[in-house]
Amino acid sequence: MRAVVIEAGAVVIKERPDPVPGTGELLVTVQAAGLNGADLMQRAGLYPAPPGAPEDIPGLELAGVVKAVGPGVERFVVGDRVMAVLGGGAQAELAIVHERVALPVPESLSMVEAGGFPEAFTVAHDALFTQCNLAPGEQILVNGAAGGVGVAGVQLATVAGARVVASVRASHLRGALAGLGAIAIDPADTAAHGPYDVILELVGAPNLRTDLESLALGGRLTIIGIGIGAGARSEIDLRQLMSRRARIHSSTLRARPLEEKAVAARLVERQVLPLVAAQRLRVPIEEVFGLTEVDAAYARFAAGAKLGKIVLAIG
Amino acid sequence: MRAVVIEAGAVVIKERPDPVPGTGELLVTVQAAGLNGADLMQRAGLYPAPPGAPEDIPGLELAGVVKAVGPGVERFVVGDRVMAVLGGGAQAELAIVHERVALPVPESLSMVEAGGFPEAFTVAHDALFTQCNLAPGEQILVNGAAGGVGVAGVQLATVAGARVVASVRASHLRGALAGLGAIAIDPADTAAHGPYDVILELVGAPNLRTDLESLALGGRLTIIGIGIGAGARSEIDLRQLMSRRARIHSSTLRARPLEEKAVAARLVERQVLPLVAAQRLRVPIEEVFGLTEVDAAYARFAAGAKLGKIVLAIG
Numbered sequence: 001m002r003a004v005v006i007e008a009g010a011v012v013i014k015e016r017p018d019p020v021p022g023t024g025e026l027l028v029t030v031q032a033a034g035l036n037g038a039d040l041m042q043r044a045g046l047y048p049a050p051p052g053a054p055e056d057i058p059g060l061e062l063a064g065v066v067k068a069v070g071p072g073v074e075r076f077v078v079g080d081r082v083m084a085v086l087g088g089g090a091q092a093e094l095a096i097v098h099e100r101v102a103l104p105v106p107e108s109l110s111m112v113e114a115g116g117f118p119e120a121f122t123v124a125h126d127a128l129f130t131q132c133n134l135a136p137g138e139q140i141l142v143n144g145a146a147g148g149v150g151v152a153g154v155q156l157a158t159v160a161g162a163r164v165v166a167s168v169r170a171s172h173l174r175g176a177l178a179g180l181g182a183i184a185i186d187p188a189d190t191a192a193h194g195p196y197d198v199i200l201e202l203v204g205a206p207n208l209r210t211d212l213e214s215l216a217l218g219g220r221l222t223i224i225g226i227g228i229g230a231g232a233r234s235e236i237d238l239r240q241l242m243s244r245r246a247r248i249h250s251s252t253l254r255a256r257p258l259e260e261k262a263v264a265a266r267l268v269e270r271q272v273l274p275l276v277a278a279q280r281l282r283v284p285i286e287e288v289f290g291l292t293e294v295d296a297a298y299a300r301f302a303a304g305a306k307l308g309k310i311v312l313a314i315g
Numbered sequence: 316m317r318a319v320v321i322e323a324g325a326v327v328i329k330e331r332p333d334p335v336p337g338t339g340e341l342l343v344t345v346q347a348a349g350l351n352g353a354d355l356m357q358r359a360g361l362y363p364a365p366p367g368a369p370e371d372i373p374g375l376e377l378a379g380v381v382k383a384v385g386p387g388v389e390r391f392v393v394g395d396r397v398m399a400v401l402g403g404g405a406q407a408e409l410a411i412v413h414e415r416v417a418l419p420v421p422e423s424l425s426m427v428e429a430g431g432f433p434e435a436f437t438v439a440h441d442a443l444f445t446q447c448n449l450a451p452g453e454q455i456l457v458n459g460a461a462g463g464v465g466v467a468g469v470q471l472a473t474v475a476g477a478r479v480v481a482s483v484r485a486s487h488l489r490g491a492l493a494g495l496g497a498i499a500i501d502p503a504d505t506a507a508h509g510p511y512d513v514i515l516e517l518v519g520a521p522n523l524r525t526d527l528e529s530l531a532l533g534g535r536l537t538i539i540g541i542g543i544g545a546g547a548r549s550e551i552d553l554r555q556l557m558s559r560r561a562r563i564h565s566s567t568l569r570a571r572p573l574e575e576k577a578v579a580a581r582l583v584e585r586q587v588l589p590l591v592a593a594q595r596l597r598v599p600i601e602e603v604f605g606l607t608e609v610d611a612a613y614a615r616f617a618a619g620a621k622l623g624k625i626v627l628a629i630g
Contacts, residue, residue: 204553205553208553223553223556223557224557232552232553232554233553234550234551234553235549235550235551236550236551237548238519238541238547238548238549238565239541241563241565242538242541242565242567243567243570244565245566245567245571246565247446247562247563247564248563249562250553250556250559250560251557251560252557252558255558256560
């Protein structure tokens with residue numbers, strides 16, 4: 001098979017042996033694989049692959065068709081359309097997916113959309129509901145709202161009955177965010193629209209001070225992204241946190257063990273896929289690149305100011 | 316009645332009109348009132364009384380005897396021994412306590428112990444269980460463990476089946492902490508005893524960096540105290556937080572509205588008082604002062620290096 005391989009800080013296409021599915025595993029012919037910030041960090045040598053994932057093939061999510069199944073597989077058969085979050089290895093013509101982390105692709109999604117769905121919607125769902133217990137009627141701020149997790153978070157919060165304020169620096173993307181249900185604003189105006197019960201922080205450290213000042217009593221701040229070049233260190237004022245009785249969450253999905261990814265996948269299957277099937281959620285795709293255009297795809301991702309996902313179409 | 320009054324940064328004893336209980340309220344003859352860090356901050360003009368509390372009479376907790384009841388009181392009668400967390404006003408000969416925040420004083424507690432019980436055990440219980448979901452078999456670090464909340468936290472975590480590491484600077488207090496069930500250590504050794512599933516931080520900002528480095532995967536840090544003079548600002552590294560999928564909580568009890576104090580009091584009544592009655596929990600008292608010795612009591616509190624509570628015995 002051909003695969004994207006990280007070599008000396010660059011992404012190149014190489015031939016690799018076809019993987020073989022073990023017990024409970026699917027061999028998937030990959031049709032689409034979304035890009036994520038973790039891929040760029042991995043390419044830069046800052047974020048090694050987690051245990052069990054291929055060391056040098058990036059890619060945290062894919063959509064494809066089951067080509068073969070290992071022993072004991074019960075949930076899928078050859079020919080099924082599946083999508084999944086992986087620890088790595090998705091940016092290749094073939095990939096191994098444990099059936100417990102695989103999701104069926106709803107009819108309503110194209111394979112390109114499905115390739116950009118799993119990571120963003122799983123991360124956003126986990127952050128908003130599992131971590132922050134977002135409730136109807138609450139007000140949420142999504143900082144850096146135009147990326148994959150951002151557009152997923154805006155839509156999930158909107159269907160959940162929250163009032164959604166979405167900040168994005170690129171003014172030309174605000175109309176599209178408004179179309180997804182948000183009050184789309186310039187990042188400089190976030191404090192003026194607060195206070196917020198929940199803040200989904202996708203930019204990182206530079207926003208932390210304003211975030212803490214803008215939290216409502218009992219507010220929850222969840223830090224999911226650290227913007228490229230934004231830095232990870234920030235000063236916090238514990239008195240601000242205490243007086244608001246606030247909570248700070250932070251998490252990554254990539255490093256979680258299989259069983260935790262499976263738990264998150266089951267929640268998405270039960271709580272998010274029905275909304276996708278009902279076409280109440282969309283997967284905005286900014287641009288699609290072919291496998292051999294992977295370098296241009298990474299460059300487009302790094303350039304930012306995009307609405308939704310950058311996806312590699314494979315095969 | 317006589318009351319402790321904050322006047323120009325000092326505490327003095329003044330005559331004040333006897334308060335009158337309203338609907339659902341108890342008039343309590345105060346017999347003991349524990350001191351808390353918030354009293355010292357209020358005396359310094361840094362922490363104004365919350366809405367509904369007397370503006371210039373400090374005191375967040377008391378034990379006493381019901382002297383009269385307002386209309387509609389159902390839970391207590393004249394002569395009952397009660398204890399409670401208040402927003403303020405406890406350091407006086409008489410105080411008003413809403414019956415929903417009052418707790419019965421178990422037979423096993425003296426009134427001095429009862430005066431030092433409510434704030435510390437409610438805060439510690441709320442932090443460990445309501446916020447951090449401490450579970451049996453987990454390892455917890457209590458930083459600054461010898462104070463009122465510290466000794467409550469050490470004991471509550473111990474009876475809940477956790478492995479408790481307790482740090483305190485004053486080496487002569489470590490034996491007593493070990494007697495309460497903890498592995499008592501020097502603060503310099505906290506990282507070596509980790510990682511910790513839960514950290515109860517009672518010192519504040521200076522420990523934040525080591526706390527984040529010492530958290531286990533899925534760890535919860537709860538910041539309750541900001542040590543006198545310790546400062547509230549600290550730098551945090553979001554990557555540390557994300558890679559540990561950690562959570563930071565922070566809270567105050569004093570500023571919560573009546574209904575939230577009542578919810579916390581009901582939890583303490585159901586989950587903590589039975590353990591007090593069974594003598595599985597103790598209320599260590601460092602020193603007792605008379606009402607007219609209030610200035611010396613505050614000075615003793617500010618000096619630190621004490622095991623448990625400083626209590627004013629009144630009347």
